[in-house]
Amino acid sequence: MTNSLKVLLIEDDMIEVMKFNRTVSKLQLNLSIIEAKNGEEALEVLEHKDRLPDVILLDLNMPKINGIEFLSILKNNDTLRYIPTVVLTTSSNQKDLLECYKIGIAGYVIKPLKYEDYVEKITRVLEYWSINELIKG
Template sequence: MTSSVRPILLIEDDQVDVLATRRALKEIHVDNPLVVCENGEQGLAWLRDAAEPPCLVLLDLNMPVMNGIEFLEHVKCDERLRRIPMVVLTTSEEMADKVRSFDLGIAGYMAKSLDYRRFVEVMRSIDAYRTIGGQA
């Protein structure tokens, strides 16, 4: 493993949510670079081409091309990728999405908040996953 700080992969198609995530990570002093992919297909391609895995994947569920559930189905079948901590960060309140996500091995399921202060607190709680993933 290199001495550089491993990135966080954000798979998110909403640019407002991308900006809020960047801002919240900066506010809680997370220095890991943030790599952004707009859908699961791009995220999967990035993961497969990466020299080393990210310390954490933040994943939206509702995206075009390949949604978050489809992405997780592919990751679960890939021995090299399946142990990367993945946290679903979504507006979906569907219990079926939550159950399916946990069935596919996610580390956490967090609701996006429209209130920025609450969103920062969600990101603060997710930060523990980054620390665990960084030791993998």
């Protein structure tokens, strides 16, 4: 892959951010990570139309604007609605899952408790979006 995959990680838990970055550093993928602590901060990042991410990884349980509210704003924006968004959450609530798919997510991944399982899931998600034809420039 010649292009760098630009990932916007929206996560308010710094331990989860550190775990994600630790996992990504082990991978042999060409990634560029942008971090936002909540939906409000993520919307500010997305105002820069010349630097939009290729994929968004979104936590649901966040302060200010939660994940579902963020998704609704994102999918109602003509420019941003096409950015693939994968929910990365601890919520196994069926209502959350159905609501997210109804709004228009690209995937729903439940964060496992075991670190090895987490690494496996993150690896699969990032490898998939690294080779996906939709995001190739």
